[in-house]
Amino acid sequence: MNPNPVSEAVKRVLTLIPSLAAAGLLAALLAGCAKNPATGGTTFTGGLSQADEIQMGRQNHPKIIKEFGGEYGTPELKRYVDGIGQLLAKTSERSDLQFKFTVLNSDIINAFATPGGYVYITRGLMALADNEAQLAGVLAHEIGHITALHHARRHGQSLLANIGLAAVGILAGRQAAQVGQLGAVSLLQSFSRDNEYEADGLGVRYLSRAGFDPAAMAGFLAKLRADTRLTALRRGESPDTVDQFNYLATHPAPAARVKRATALARQTNVRNPMTAKDIYLSKLDGLLYGGDPAEGFIRGQDFLHPKLRFAFSVPTGFHLMNSSKAVLAFGPNKSRIIFDRASKPADGSMEYYLSRIWGGKMRLRDLETIRVNGLDAATATTQIRTSNGTFDARLTAYRIDTQTIYRMIFLTTGADTKGLATGLRRTTYSFRTLSPAEASRLRPLVLRIITARRGDTVESLARRLPYSDYKVERFEVLNGISRKDRLRPGQKLKLVVTAN
Ligand SMILES: [Zn+2]
Numbered sequence: 422m423n424p425n426p427v428s429e430a431v432k433r434v435l436t437l438i439p440s441l442a443a444a445g446l447l448a449a450l451l452a453g454c455a456k457n458p459a460t461g462g463t464t465f466t467g468g469l470s471q472a473d474e475i476q477m478g479r480q481n482h483p484k485i486i487k488e489f490g491g492e493y494g495t496p497e498l499k500r501y502v503d504g505i506g507q508l509l510a511k512t513s514e515r516s517d518l519q520f521k522f523t524v525l526n527s528d529i530i531n532a533f534a535t536p537g538g539y540v541y542i543t544r545g546l547m548a549l550a551d552n553e554a555q556l557a558g559v560l561a562h563e564i565g566h567i568t569a570l571h572h573a574r575r576h577g578q579s580l581l582a583n584i585g586l587a588a589v590g591i592l593a594g595r596q597a598a599q600v601g602q603l604g605a606v607s608l609l610q611s612f613s614r615d616n617e618y619e620a621d622g623l624g625v626r627y628l629s630r631a632g633f634d635p636a637a638m639a640g641f642l643a644k645l646r647a648d649t650r651l652t653a654l655r656r657g658e659s660p661d662t663v664d665q666f667n668y669l670a671t672h673p674a675p676a677a678r679v680k681r682a683t684a685l686a687r688q689t690n691v692r693n694p695m696t697a698k699d700i701y702l703s704k705l706d707g708l709l710y711g712g713d714p715a716e717g718f719i720r721g722q723d724f725l726h727p728k729l730r731f732a733f734s735v736p737t738g739f740h741l742m743n744s745s746k747a748v749l750a751f752g753p754n755k756s757r758i759i760f761d762r763a764s765k766p767a768d769g770s771m772e773y774y775l776s777r778i779w780g781g782k783m784r785l786r787d788l789e790t791i792r793v794n795g796l797d798a799a800t801a802t803t804q805i806r807t808s809n810g811t812f813d814a815r816l817t818a819y820r821i822d823t824q825t826i827y828r829m830i831f832l833t834t835g836a837d838t839k840g841l842a843t844g845l846r847r848t849t850y851s852f853r854t855l856s857p858a859e860a861s862r863l864r865p866l867v868l869r870i871i872t873a874r875r876g877d878t879v880e881s882l883a884r885r886l887p888y889s890d891y892k893v894e895r896f897e898v899l900n901g902i903s904r905k906d907r908l909r910p911g912q913k914l915k916l917v918v919t920a921n
Contacts, residue, residue: 422717422726422748422761458514459568459623469536471518474572478521478537485541486525490716490745493526493544493709501704505553506540506560512630513623515568522560528711530648534563536572548710548868548915549644551901553697554637558624561631562638565623571616618681625685634694639682640901646675647898655891656740656751702870702913710866710917717743718863721889724748724760727860731827733760734851736844755809756833756841758848763818763826771799771818774826780816793819794853805832813838817849827852867920873908880904887919 486492492499506522520538525531528545535541540563542556550556566572612620621638629635650660712718717726719741725732735741735758739750750758767774772790780801788801800817812832819827829852831845855863866887873882883896893904899915908914 422729422743422745457570459565459570460619469570469572471537474536474538475518476537478535478539481535482521482523482539485535485539486523488745489525489527489541489543490713491526493524498704499524502542502547502556502560505557506564508631509557509561509627510538510564512627513564513568518567520564520567526709526713528709528713530645532559532563534566534572536567538567540564540567544708548705548708549648549899550641550701551644551698552637553701554628554633554695555641555644556701557631557633558628558638558641561627562620562624564627565620566612566616569616569619569623571612571620617678621678621682622685625682625689629686629689629691629694632691632693632695634696635686635689635691636683636694637696639679639686642675642679642682644898644901646679647901649675651891651894651898654894657738657753699913702915705868705915706870708868710868712743712865714863714865716745717748718865719743725855725863727855727863730855730857730860731821732851732853732855733829733848735848736841738844752833752837752841754834754837755812756831756837758845759830759832761828763828766824767826768823771797771820771826774820775799775801775816775818779818779828785816791817791849793850796820796852796854798852800849807832810834815845815849817852819852821854864920866917869916869918871914871916873910873912873914875910877908877910878904879906879908882908882914882916886917888917 494502502524503522506520510516510518510520515538518538520540522540522542524547525541525543527543528548529543530545530549532540532542532546540560542559542563546559547556550559621642624638625635628638634640653660714727717724717729722737722739722741723732723734724741724743735750736752739752739756739758742749742751747759747761749760752758763774763779767778769777770790772788776785776788776799780803783803783805785801785803789799791798791800797820798817800815802813802815805812805814812834815831817829819829821827829849831841831848833841833845871882879896879900879902880893883892886892886895888895895917897903899917902914
Protein backbone atom coordinates (compact mmCIF):
# COMPACT_ATOMS: atom_id res chain seq x y z
CA MET A 422 0.00 0.00 0.00
CA ASN A 423 1.44 3.36 -0.87
CA PRO A 424 0.77 6.62 0.88
CA ASN A 425 -1.58 7.90 -1.79
CA PRO A 426 -5.20 7.28 -1.00
CA VAL A 427 -6.95 5.26 -3.67
CA SER A 428 -10.62 4.53 -3.86
CA GLU A 429 -10.78 2.07 -6.70
CA ALA A 430 -9.16 -0.93 -5.08
CA VAL A 431 -12.20 -2.46 -3.52
CA LYS A 432 -14.28 -1.94 -6.60
CA ARG A 433 -11.63 -3.69 -8.64
CA VAL A 434 -11.55 -6.64 -6.34
CA LEU A 435 -15.26 -7.04 -6.63
CA THR A 436 -15.41 -6.68 -10.37
CA LEU A 437 -12.49 -8.86 -11.36
CA ILE A 438 -14.38 -11.69 -12.97
CA PRO A 439 -16.67 -9.73 -15.28
CA SER A 440 -13.75 -7.55 -16.33
CA LEU A 441 -11.75 -10.54 -17.38
CA ALA A 442 -14.64 -11.87 -19.39
CA ALA A 443 -15.16 -8.48 -20.97
CA ALA A 444 -11.51 -8.34 -21.96
CA GLY A 445 -12.10 -11.36 -24.19
CA LEU A 446 -15.31 -10.05 -25.64
CA LEU A 447 -13.88 -6.66 -26.39
CA ALA A 448 -11.27 -8.01 -28.74
CA ALA A 449 -11.48 -5.64 -31.64
CA LEU A 450 -12.34 -6.84 -35.06
CA LEU A 451 -10.50 -4.17 -36.93
CA ALA A 452 -9.23 -5.08 -40.34
CA GLY A 453 -5.51 -5.34 -40.93
CA CYS A 454 -2.95 -8.07 -41.31
CA ALA A 455 0.81 -8.11 -41.56
CA LYS A 456 3.59 -10.56 -42.21
CA ASN A 457 4.83 -11.78 -38.88
CA PRO A 458 8.56 -11.08 -38.51
CA ALA A 459 9.22 -13.87 -36.02
CA THR A 460 7.03 -16.66 -37.30
CA GLY A 461 6.89 -15.80 -41.01
CA GLY A 462 3.12 -16.26 -41.02
CA THR A 463 0.42 -13.69 -41.58
CA THR A 464 -0.78 -11.99 -38.44
CA PHE A 465 -3.93 -10.09 -37.71
CA THR A 466 -2.65 -6.81 -36.30
CA GLY A 467 -5.81 -4.80 -35.94
CA GLY A 468 -4.15 -2.16 -38.10
CA LEU A 469 -1.41 -1.60 -35.56
CA SER A 470 1.68 -0.10 -37.21
CA GLN A 471 5.13 -0.09 -35.68
CA ALA A 472 4.79 3.65 -35.03
CA ASP A 473 1.48 3.01 -33.22
CA GLU A 474 3.13 0.28 -31.21
CA ILE A 475 6.01 2.48 -30.12
CA GLN A 476 3.68 5.27 -29.16
CA MET A 477 1.52 2.89 -27.12
CA GLY A 478 4.52 1.50 -25.28
CA ARG A 479 5.87 4.96 -24.60
CA GLN A 480 2.53 6.22 -23.30
CA ASN A 481 2.07 3.29 -20.96
CA HIS A 482 5.62 3.29 -19.65
CA PRO A 483 5.16 5.87 -16.85
CA LYS A 484 1.81 4.34 -15.83
CA ILE A 485 3.35 0.91 -15.48
CA ILE A 486 6.27 2.22 -13.46
CA LYS A 487 3.83 3.92 -11.12
CA GLU A 488 1.58 0.91 -10.78
CA PHE A 489 4.52 -1.30 -9.81
CA GLY A 490 6.13 0.87 -7.15
CA GLY A 491 8.63 2.71 -9.36
CA GLU A 492 11.85 1.67 -11.05
CA TYR A 493 14.22 -0.40 -8.96
CA GLY A 494 17.97 -0.68 -8.70
CA THR A 495 21.29 1.07 -8.81
CA PRO A 496 22.50 2.41 -12.17
CA GLU A 497 24.80 -0.63 -12.27
CA LEU A 498 21.95 -3.10 -11.86
CA LYS A 499 19.86 -1.30 -14.48
CA ARG A 500 22.77 -1.36 -16.94
CA TYR A 501 23.34 -5.04 -16.24
CA VAL A 502 19.72 -6.03 -16.98
CA ASP A 503 19.48 -3.74 -19.99
CA GLY A 504 22.75 -5.16 -21.35
CA ILE A 505 21.42 -8.73 -21.26
CA GLY A 506 18.15 -7.61 -22.84
CA GLN A 507 19.87 -5.71 -25.65
CA LEU A 508 22.10 -8.68 -26.42
CA LEU A 509 19.03 -10.91 -26.84
CA ALA A 510 17.05 -8.31 -28.77
CA LYS A 511 19.89 -7.98 -31.30
CA THR A 512 19.44 -11.66 -32.16
CA SER A 513 15.71 -11.23 -32.75
CA GLU A 514 13.80 -10.63 -35.98
CA ARG A 515 13.01 -7.09 -34.87
CA SER A 516 16.50 -5.95 -34.01
CA ASP A 517 15.66 -2.58 -35.59
CA LEU A 518 13.20 -1.87 -32.79
CA GLN A 519 14.63 0.12 -29.86
CA PHE A 520 13.99 -2.21 -26.92
CA LYS A 521 13.89 -0.91 -23.36
CA PHE A 522 14.27 -3.14 -20.28
CA THR A 523 13.05 -1.94 -16.90
CA VAL A 524 13.31 -3.45 -13.40
CA LEU A 525 10.23 -2.65 -11.30
CA ASN A 526 10.20 -2.19 -7.53
CA SER A 527 7.75 -4.98 -6.83
CA ASP A 528 8.22 -8.20 -4.89
CA ILE A 529 5.55 -9.92 -6.95
CA ILE A 530 7.21 -12.30 -9.38
CA ASN A 531 6.29 -10.99 -12.78
CA ALA A 532 7.50 -10.04 -16.22
CA PHE A 533 5.63 -8.58 -19.13
CA ALA A 534 6.01 -6.65 -22.33
CA THR A 535 4.11 -3.87 -23.97
CA PRO A 536 4.13 -3.10 -27.69
CA GLY A 537 6.97 -1.06 -29.07
CA GLY A 538 9.75 -3.00 -27.32
CA TYR A 539 9.08 -2.24 -23.67
CA VAL A 540 9.98 -5.17 -21.40
CA TYR A 541 9.52 -5.21 -17.62
CA ILE A 542 10.68 -7.54 -14.88
CA THR A 543 10.21 -7.17 -11.14
CA ARG A 544 12.89 -7.36 -8.45
CA GLY A 545 10.84 -10.30 -7.08
CA LEU A 546 11.51 -12.17 -10.31
CA MET A 547 15.21 -11.30 -10.20
CA ALA A 548 15.41 -12.71 -6.68
CA LEU A 549 13.88 -16.00 -7.81
CA ALA A 550 16.14 -16.51 -10.85
CA ASP A 551 19.30 -18.50 -10.12
CA ASN A 552 21.58 -17.30 -12.87
CA GLU A 553 21.97 -14.91 -15.76
CA ALA A 554 20.72 -17.44 -18.29
CA GLN A 555 17.40 -17.81 -16.43
CA LEU A 556 16.94 -14.05 -16.32
CA ALA A 557 17.80 -13.98 -20.01
CA GLY A 558 15.18 -16.68 -20.59
CA VAL A 559 12.48 -14.46 -19.11
CA LEU A 560 13.60 -11.43 -21.12
CA ALA A 561 13.79 -13.55 -24.27
CA HIS A 562 10.24 -14.85 -23.70
CA GLU A 563 8.97 -11.28 -23.42
CA ILE A 564 10.93 -10.22 -26.51
CA GLY A 565 9.17 -13.14 -28.19
CA HIS A 566 5.75 -11.67 -27.44
CA ILE A 567 6.87 -8.44 -29.09
CA THR A 568 8.52 -9.97 -32.14
CA ALA A 569 5.59 -12.31 -32.78
CA LEU A 570 3.15 -9.38 -32.56
CA HIS A 571 1.09 -11.06 -29.87
CA HIS A 572 -0.30 -7.84 -28.52
CA ALA A 573 -1.69 -6.92 -31.86
CA ARG A 574 -2.82 -10.40 -32.69
CA ARG A 575 -4.61 -10.97 -29.45
CA HIS A 576 -6.21 -7.71 -28.70
CA GLY A 577 -6.27 -5.37 -31.63
CA GLN A 578 -5.63 -1.74 -31.16
CA SER A 579 -8.93 -0.68 -29.68
CA LEU A 580 -8.81 -3.20 -26.85
CA LEU A 581 -5.43 -1.91 -25.81
CA ALA A 582 -6.75 1.61 -25.92
CA ASN A 583 -9.78 0.56 -23.89
CA ILE A 584 -7.82 -0.90 -21.08
CA GLY A 585 -5.14 1.72 -21.15
CA LEU A 586 -2.26 -0.50 -20.21
CA ALA A 587 -1.00 -3.00 -22.68
CA ALA A 588 0.98 -5.26 -20.42
CA VAL A 589 1.13 -8.97 -20.78
CA GLY A 590 2.61 -11.32 -18.25
CA ILE A 591 4.62 -14.47 -18.37
CA LEU A 592 2.78 -15.58 -15.28
CA ALA A 593 -0.80 -14.98 -16.15
CA GLY A 594 -2.15 -17.96 -14.24
CA ARG A 595 -0.36 -17.03 -11.10
CA GLN A 596 -1.29 -13.42 -11.50
CA ALA A 597 -4.94 -14.22 -11.66
CA ALA A 598 -4.69 -16.24 -8.51
CA GLN A 599 -2.56 -13.87 -6.53
CA VAL A 600 -2.69 -10.34 -7.71
CA GLY A 601 -5.00 -10.28 -10.67
CA GLN A 602 -7.52 -8.69 -8.41
CA LEU A 603 -5.44 -5.66 -7.84
CA GLY A 604 -5.20 -3.59 -10.94
CA ALA A 605 -5.82 -2.88 -14.54
CA VAL A 606 -2.46 -4.24 -15.55
CA SER A 607 -3.42 -7.79 -14.77
CA LEU A 608 -6.40 -7.70 -17.07
CA LEU A 609 -4.03 -7.66 -19.97
CA GLN A 610 -1.91 -10.50 -18.87
CA SER A 611 -3.80 -13.02 -20.82
CA PHE A 612 -2.24 -14.28 -23.98
CA SER A 613 -3.54 -17.50 -25.37
CA ARG A 614 -1.87 -20.77 -24.60
CA ASP A 615 -0.50 -20.86 -28.14
CA ASN A 616 0.99 -17.41 -27.73
CA GLU A 617 2.69 -18.46 -24.50
CA TYR A 618 4.16 -21.55 -26.09
CA GLU A 619 5.26 -19.51 -29.09
CA ALA A 620 6.97 -16.96 -26.81
CA ASP A 621 8.69 -19.79 -24.92
CA GLY A 622 9.89 -21.19 -28.25
CA LEU A 623 11.16 -17.82 -29.47
CA GLY A 624 12.76 -17.31 -26.05
CA VAL A 625 14.73 -20.54 -26.46
CA ARG A 626 15.72 -19.38 -29.95
CA TYR A 627 17.09 -16.02 -28.75
CA LEU A 628 18.78 -17.62 -25.76
CA SER A 629 20.70 -20.00 -27.96
CA ARG A 630 21.56 -17.36 -30.56
CA ALA A 631 23.01 -15.18 -27.78
CA GLY A 632 25.07 -18.11 -26.47
CA PHE A 633 23.07 -18.73 -23.29
CA ASP A 634 22.16 -22.16 -22.02
CA PRO A 635 18.85 -22.78 -23.85
CA ALA A 636 17.70 -25.07 -21.02
CA ALA A 637 17.51 -22.00 -18.77
CA MET A 638 14.03 -21.22 -20.09
CA ALA A 639 12.72 -24.50 -18.74
CA GLY A 640 14.89 -23.97 -15.68
CA PHE A 641 13.18 -20.73 -14.81
CA LEU A 642 9.71 -22.07 -15.58
CA ALA A 643 10.43 -24.92 -13.18
CA LYS A 644 11.43 -22.42 -10.48
CA LEU A 645 8.22 -20.54 -11.08
CA ARG A 646 6.25 -23.72 -10.68
CA ALA A 647 8.10 -24.57 -7.46
CA ASP A 648 7.40 -21.09 -6.09
CA THR A 649 3.71 -21.33 -6.98
CA ARG A 650 3.53 -24.72 -5.30
CA LEU A 651 5.13 -23.33 -2.15
CA THR A 652 2.68 -20.44 -2.10
CA ALA A 653 -0.19 -22.95 -2.33
CA LEU A 654 1.32 -24.96 0.50
CA ARG A 655 1.68 -21.88 2.68
CA ARG A 656 -1.95 -21.04 2.03
CA GLY A 657 -3.02 -24.48 3.12
CA GLU A 658 -3.91 -25.59 -0.40
CA SER A 659 -2.69 -28.63 -2.27
CA PRO A 660 0.43 -27.79 -4.32
CA ASP A 661 -0.85 -30.11 -7.05
CA THR A 662 -3.62 -27.68 -7.90
CA VAL A 663 -1.08 -25.40 -9.59
CA ASP A 664 -0.83 -27.75 -12.54
CA GLN A 665 -4.57 -28.14 -12.82
CA PHE A 666 -5.29 -24.48 -12.46
CA ASN A 667 -6.38 -23.27 -15.81
CA TYR A 668 -6.67 -19.55 -16.14
CA LEU A 669 -9.78 -18.92 -18.23
CA ALA A 670 -8.90 -22.19 -19.93
CA THR A 671 -6.30 -20.39 -21.99
CA HIS A 672 -3.09 -20.55 -20.02
CA PRO A 673 -0.77 -23.54 -20.19
CA ALA A 674 -0.30 -25.50 -17.00
CA PRO A 675 3.16 -24.93 -15.49
CA ALA A 676 4.28 -28.56 -15.73
CA ALA A 677 3.35 -28.76 -19.41
CA ARG A 678 5.25 -25.59 -20.13
CA VAL A 679 8.40 -26.83 -18.44
CA LYS A 680 8.21 -30.05 -20.45
CA ARG A 681 7.86 -28.28 -23.78
CA ALA A 682 10.62 -25.77 -23.08
CA THR A 683 12.93 -28.64 -22.09
CA ALA A 684 12.21 -30.47 -25.34
CA LEU A 685 12.84 -27.31 -27.36
CA ALA A 686 16.17 -26.71 -25.66
CA ARG A 687 17.28 -30.25 -26.55
CA GLN A 688 16.79 -29.46 -30.23
CA THR A 689 19.21 -26.54 -30.12
CA ASN A 690 22.93 -26.78 -30.17
CA VAL A 691 24.91 -24.18 -28.29
CA ARG A 692 28.62 -24.60 -27.83
CA ASN A 693 29.88 -23.80 -24.32
CA PRO A 694 26.51 -22.42 -23.26
CA MET A 695 26.62 -19.53 -20.83
CA THR A 696 24.91 -19.76 -17.44
CA ALA A 697 26.81 -17.04 -15.54
CA LYS A 698 25.66 -18.01 -12.08
CA ASP A 699 28.28 -16.36 -9.88
CA ILE A 700 28.16 -13.07 -11.77
CA TYR A 701 24.39 -13.05 -11.49
CA LEU A 702 24.36 -13.82 -7.76
CA SER A 703 26.91 -11.08 -7.09
CA LYS A 704 24.44 -8.61 -8.62
CA LEU A 705 21.71 -9.80 -6.23
CA ASP A 706 23.65 -9.16 -3.02
CA GLY A 707 21.70 -6.54 -1.06
CA LEU A 708 18.62 -6.73 -3.31
CA LEU A 709 15.47 -5.62 -1.49
CA TYR A 710 13.37 -8.71 -0.77
CA GLY A 711 9.65 -8.68 0.02
CA GLY A 712 7.90 -5.45 0.89
CA ASP A 713 9.40 -2.00 0.48
CA PRO A 714 9.24 0.11 3.68
CA ALA A 715 7.43 2.79 1.70
CA GLU A 716 4.67 0.29 0.87
CA GLY A 717 4.49 -1.74 4.07
CA PHE A 718 5.66 -5.20 5.12
CA ILE A 719 3.99 -8.51 5.61
CA ARG A 720 5.45 -10.44 8.56
CA GLY A 721 3.56 -13.68 9.01
CA GLN A 722 0.02 -12.70 10.02
CA ASP A 723 0.95 -9.06 10.63
CA PHE A 724 0.85 -6.15 8.25
CA LEU A 725 3.13 -3.29 9.29
CA HIS A 726 3.48 0.04 7.55
CA PRO A 727 6.53 1.93 8.85
CA LYS A 728 5.93 4.95 6.66
CA LEU A 729 2.21 5.44 7.32
CA ARG A 730 2.81 4.12 10.87
CA PHE A 731 0.04 1.60 11.41
CA ALA A 732 -0.25 -2.16 11.90
CA PHE A 733 -2.88 -4.88 12.09
CA SER A 734 -2.99 -8.67 12.24
CA VAL A 735 -5.11 -11.19 10.38
CA PRO A 736 -6.25 -14.60 11.69
CA THR A 737 -4.25 -17.77 11.13
CA GLY A 738 -5.30 -19.29 7.83
CA PHE A 739 -5.40 -15.93 6.07
CA HIS A 740 -2.67 -15.11 3.57
CA LEU A 741 -1.71 -11.43 3.34
CA MET A 742 -0.91 -9.67 0.08
CA ASN A 743 0.08 -6.08 -0.45
CA SER A 744 -0.44 -3.85 -3.46
CA SER A 745 -0.10 -0.18 -4.14
CA LYS A 746 -3.84 0.26 -3.64
CA ALA A 747 -4.84 -1.99 -0.80
CA VAL A 748 -3.83 -4.80 1.50
CA LEU A 749 -5.68 -8.06 0.93
CA ALA A 750 -5.87 -11.23 2.94
CA PHE A 751 -7.17 -14.44 1.41
CA GLY A 752 -8.84 -16.82 3.82
CA PRO A 753 -10.74 -20.10 3.64
CA ASN A 754 -13.62 -20.51 1.17
CA LYS A 755 -13.27 -17.22 -0.68
CA SER A 756 -13.27 -15.24 2.57
CA ARG A 757 -11.34 -12.00 2.16
CA ILE A 758 -10.08 -9.06 4.13
CA ILE A 759 -9.65 -5.84 2.18
CA PHE A 760 -7.90 -2.90 3.81
CA ASP A 761 -7.43 0.51 2.28
CA ARG A 762 -7.44 4.22 2.92
CA ALA A 763 -10.50 6.39 2.24
CA SER A 764 -9.90 8.34 -0.93
CA LYS A 765 -11.19 11.62 0.50
CA PRO A 766 -10.95 13.06 3.99
CA ALA A 767 -14.34 13.45 5.66
CA ASP A 768 -15.53 15.44 8.67
CA GLY A 769 -17.73 14.09 11.41
CA SER A 770 -17.88 10.93 13.46
CA MET A 771 -16.87 7.56 12.11
CA GLU A 772 -20.48 6.45 12.52
CA TYR A 773 -21.52 9.29 10.23
CA TYR A 774 -18.79 8.43 7.73
CA LEU A 775 -19.74 4.76 7.70
CA SER A 776 -23.49 5.28 7.44
CA ARG A 777 -23.60 8.29 5.11
CA ILE A 778 -20.48 8.26 3.00
CA TRP A 779 -18.84 4.86 2.72
CA GLY A 780 -21.98 2.81 3.29
CA GLY A 781 -24.35 5.49 2.04
CA LYS A 782 -25.81 3.26 -0.65
CA MET A 783 -25.73 0.03 1.33
CA ARG A 784 -28.28 -1.34 3.73
CA LEU A 785 -26.22 -1.39 6.93
CA ARG A 786 -27.05 -3.33 10.06
CA ASP A 787 -25.66 -3.38 13.61
CA LEU A 788 -24.01 0.01 13.22
CA GLU A 789 -21.97 0.89 16.31
CA THR A 790 -19.27 3.28 17.41
CA ILE A 791 -16.22 1.61 18.91
CA ARG A 792 -12.79 2.57 20.29
CA VAL A 793 -9.82 0.67 18.91
CA ASN A 794 -6.48 1.24 20.61
CA GLY A 795 -7.35 4.85 21.30
CA LEU A 796 -8.80 5.53 17.84
CA ASP A 797 -12.35 6.51 16.94
CA ALA A 798 -13.92 3.81 14.83
CA ALA A 799 -17.29 2.52 13.68
CA THR A 800 -18.40 -0.84 12.40
CA ALA A 801 -21.48 -2.31 10.71
CA THR A 802 -22.53 -5.34 8.71
CA THR A 803 -24.21 -5.63 5.33
CA GLN A 804 -24.45 -7.94 2.35
CA ILE A 805 -22.47 -7.34 -0.82
CA ARG A 806 -23.32 -8.93 -4.12
CA THR A 807 -20.33 -9.64 -6.34
CA SER A 808 -19.65 -11.63 -9.46
CA ASN A 809 -18.24 -14.21 -7.07
CA GLY A 810 -21.51 -14.58 -5.18
CA THR A 811 -23.17 -12.79 -2.30
CA PHE A 812 -21.03 -12.14 0.75
CA ASP A 813 -21.73 -11.20 4.33
CA ALA A 814 -19.65 -8.10 4.86
CA ARG A 815 -18.39 -6.33 7.94
CA LEU A 816 -17.16 -2.80 7.39
CA THR A 817 -14.98 -0.93 9.87
CA ALA A 818 -13.67 2.63 9.54
CA TYR A 819 -10.89 4.07 11.72
CA ARG A 820 -10.09 7.75 12.10
CA ILE A 821 -6.40 8.65 12.41
CA ASP A 822 -6.69 12.42 11.96
CA THR A 823 -8.80 14.93 10.04
CA GLN A 824 -7.15 13.86 6.78
CA THR A 825 -6.91 10.12 7.23
CA ILE A 826 -9.49 7.35 7.51
CA TYR A 827 -8.58 3.67 7.12
CA ARG A 828 -11.13 1.03 6.21
CA MET A 829 -11.38 -2.69 6.63
CA ILE A 830 -13.87 -5.04 4.96
CA PHE A 831 -14.38 -8.70 5.83
CA LEU A 832 -16.14 -10.80 3.23
CA THR A 833 -17.40 -14.21 4.30
CA THR A 834 -20.09 -16.62 3.15
CA GLY A 835 -22.37 -19.15 4.76
CA ALA A 836 -21.14 -20.86 7.89
CA ASP A 837 -17.80 -19.02 7.73
CA THR A 838 -19.48 -15.79 8.79
CA LYS A 839 -20.04 -17.34 12.18
CA GLY A 840 -17.00 -19.60 12.22
CA LEU A 841 -14.54 -16.81 11.48
CA ALA A 842 -16.29 -14.16 13.57
CA THR A 843 -14.01 -14.40 16.62
CA GLY A 844 -10.80 -14.24 14.60
CA LEU A 845 -12.05 -11.38 12.47
CA ARG A 846 -13.21 -9.51 15.54
CA ARG A 847 -9.65 -9.76 16.83
CA THR A 848 -8.45 -8.38 13.52
CA THR A 849 -10.84 -5.42 13.86
CA TYR A 850 -9.37 -4.63 17.26
CA SER A 851 -5.75 -5.28 16.24
CA PHE A 852 -5.52 -2.11 14.16
CA ARG A 853 -3.16 0.34 15.82
CA THR A 854 -0.82 3.22 15.08
CA LEU A 855 2.94 2.80 15.43
CA SER A 856 5.12 5.24 17.32
CA PRO A 857 8.02 6.79 15.37
CA ALA A 858 10.39 4.63 17.44
CA GLU A 859 8.47 1.42 16.63
CA ALA A 860 8.33 2.36 12.96
CA SER A 861 12.04 3.07 12.77
CA ARG A 862 12.83 -0.38 14.20
CA LEU A 863 11.05 -2.11 11.30
CA ARG A 864 13.74 -3.12 8.84
CA PRO A 865 13.15 -4.52 5.35
CA LEU A 866 14.48 -7.86 4.19
CA VAL A 867 17.31 -8.13 1.69
CA LEU A 868 19.09 -10.93 -0.17
CA ARG A 869 22.59 -11.84 0.95
CA ILE A 870 24.82 -14.04 -1.12
CA ILE A 871 26.64 -16.45 1.16
CA THR A 872 29.37 -19.00 0.56
CA ALA A 873 28.77 -22.53 1.81
CA ARG A 874 31.37 -23.92 4.20
CA ARG A 875 32.29 -27.46 5.04
CA GLY A 876 29.48 -29.03 7.09
CA ASP A 877 26.77 -26.63 5.89
CA THR A 878 23.57 -28.30 4.72
CA VAL A 879 20.40 -26.99 3.12
CA GLU A 880 18.69 -27.52 6.46
CA SER A 881 21.35 -25.77 8.55
CA LEU A 882 21.43 -22.71 6.28
CA ALA A 883 17.63 -22.59 5.98
CA ARG A 884 17.44 -22.15 9.74
CA ARG A 885 18.88 -18.67 9.29
CA LEU A 886 15.89 -17.47 7.26
CA PRO A 887 13.82 -14.81 9.09
CA TYR A 888 10.55 -16.75 8.78
CA SER A 889 8.61 -18.83 11.23
CA ASP A 890 7.41 -21.48 8.80
CA TYR A 891 8.52 -23.53 5.78
CA LYS A 892 12.15 -22.48 6.14
CA VAL A 893 13.62 -25.45 4.30
CA GLU A 894 11.03 -25.25 1.52
CA ARG A 895 11.67 -21.54 1.09
CA PHE A 896 15.42 -22.08 0.95
CA GLU A 897 14.98 -24.85 -1.63
CA VAL A 898 12.80 -22.71 -3.88
CA LEU A 899 14.95 -19.59 -3.49
CA ASN A 900 18.10 -21.47 -4.50
CA GLY A 901 16.66 -24.03 -6.89
CA ILE A 902 18.06 -26.90 -4.86
CA SER A 903 16.74 -29.82 -2.84
CA ARG A 904 17.43 -30.73 0.79
CA LYS A 905 18.92 -33.94 -0.56
CA ASP A 906 21.56 -32.01 -2.48
CA ARG A 907 25.04 -31.94 -1.00
CA LEU A 908 26.43 -28.43 -0.70
CA ARG A 909 29.93 -27.87 -2.02
CA PRO A 910 32.25 -25.76 0.12
CA GLY A 911 32.61 -22.48 -1.78
CA GLN A 912 29.17 -22.79 -3.39
CA LYS A 913 27.31 -19.46 -3.59
CA LEU A 914 23.78 -19.40 -2.19
CA LYS A 915 21.01 -16.87 -1.61
CA LEU A 916 19.85 -16.12 1.91
CA VAL A 917 17.16 -13.70 3.07
CA VAL A 918 18.22 -11.54 6.02
CA THR A 919 16.91 -8.50 7.86
CA ALA A 920 18.63 -5.36 6.61
CA ASN A 921 20.72 -3.55 9.19
ZN1 LIG B 1 4.16 -14.73 -21.93
